[in-house]
């Protein structure tokens with residue numbers, strides 16, 4: 001079957017259990033059979049190959065980010081009313097913004113997200129990990145869901161440290177983020193959509209209240225720095241733009257790292273030699289983390305909207321078309337990563353993965369994600385050198401196109 005300018009149609013269901021359990025089998029099939037296709041279920045063009053995806057990420061003029069947080073299911077009148085009544089006013093600031101606004105806002109966010117601020121978190125991340133580990137190692141059954149016990153909460157605590165929030169809000173923000181993922185990157189029914197919107201309104205109002213608090217009582221944190229940098233001038237940054245940045249980071253800053261840590265623990269424990277190697281050679285952890293990012297990343301897809309007609313490898317995609325970039329596919333592209341389906345922390349080009357994107361929207365939090373993964377995995381492997389995956393478990397994923405990590409991961413030691 002073909003569509004429009006000869007683009008093949010593939011029935012691609014990113015919300016189905018088979019794909020959620022193992023998207024890599026689909027990427028392999030698509031790269032061999034239909035590396036560029038139109039998904040009739042999503043109504044998106046889909047790119048699966050490394051070079052095509054990197055090319056799109058590099059060309060922000062042709063591939064706009066405007067659709068990056070659009071829901072796949074149209075917003076119903078009930079949902080629109082929930083947003084309106086709740087004063088939900090998220091603006092395009094980073095992920096879903098284009099130049100020139102994106103350039104301006106990103107410059108200021110970078111100025112507040114300093115390497116010193118990130119480096120200063122290292123000791124606090126270690127302390128926080130050790131607190132969780134003390135509770136974990138005291139478990140008399142020596143069997144635990146490591147997501148519930150560690151990887152779900154800790155990344156939120158870390159982004160809270162950076163932004164300057166109090167830990168009390170962690171459960172509400174984690175729940176609000178999950179609703180936002182399902183609303184924006186999932187396929188909820190109309191009734192579910194309105195419920196998710198209510199959670200998002202609550203989440204938004206918390207971000208709003210927090211920024212207002214920092215505006216009246218600034219502290220030594222990222223959010224207070226953004227407010228100082230603004231200096232009362234809306235042309236630098238408006239208060240609502242700051243709320244939108246904080247709202248965005250209150251998802252991007254932990255949902256991703258929760259997934260990365262959980263994927264890493266699963267993949268390292270799948271083969272006991274990998275865990276042992278990490279235990280015996282902590283100096284190799286950085287290379288191990290890069291390979292995990294390539295092998296089983298926590299952000300497997302991003303979106304773009306074409307601003308003009310574009311031809312890729314003989315397929316013409318019209319202007320104003322939604323495009324899904326399968327980053328997980330790029331990371332498993334045999335033409336870029338030899339023996340791509342094999343975990344190999346020694347591979348010479350593992351840092352070339354596209355897990356943090358590429359170009360003008362390159363992940364702002366990449367240094368923090370890397371630092372966090374190194375500290376947490378080092379502490380965990382040191383505390384539990386004999387850890388194993390609990391037998392007979394299947395992995396469950398939140399049904400969405402982009403964020404990937406098992407929702408439970410049982411380990412024993």
Ligand code: HEM
Pocket residue numbers: 057065068094095096106159248249252253254256257260297298299302303354355356357358360361362363364365366368369
């Ligand atoms: C393993 C962890 C992470 C992964 C895999 C990841 C992945 C990504 C990817 C793929 C993009 C590019 C999006 C695009 O091009 O459309 C991105 C952007 C972004 N990430 Fe991350 N991220 C991670 C952690 C973090 C953390 C910890 C933070 C914040 C502390 C963060 C904040 C952001 C922001 C603000 C953007 C938008 C940048 C822009 O549009 O200019 N990320 N991330």
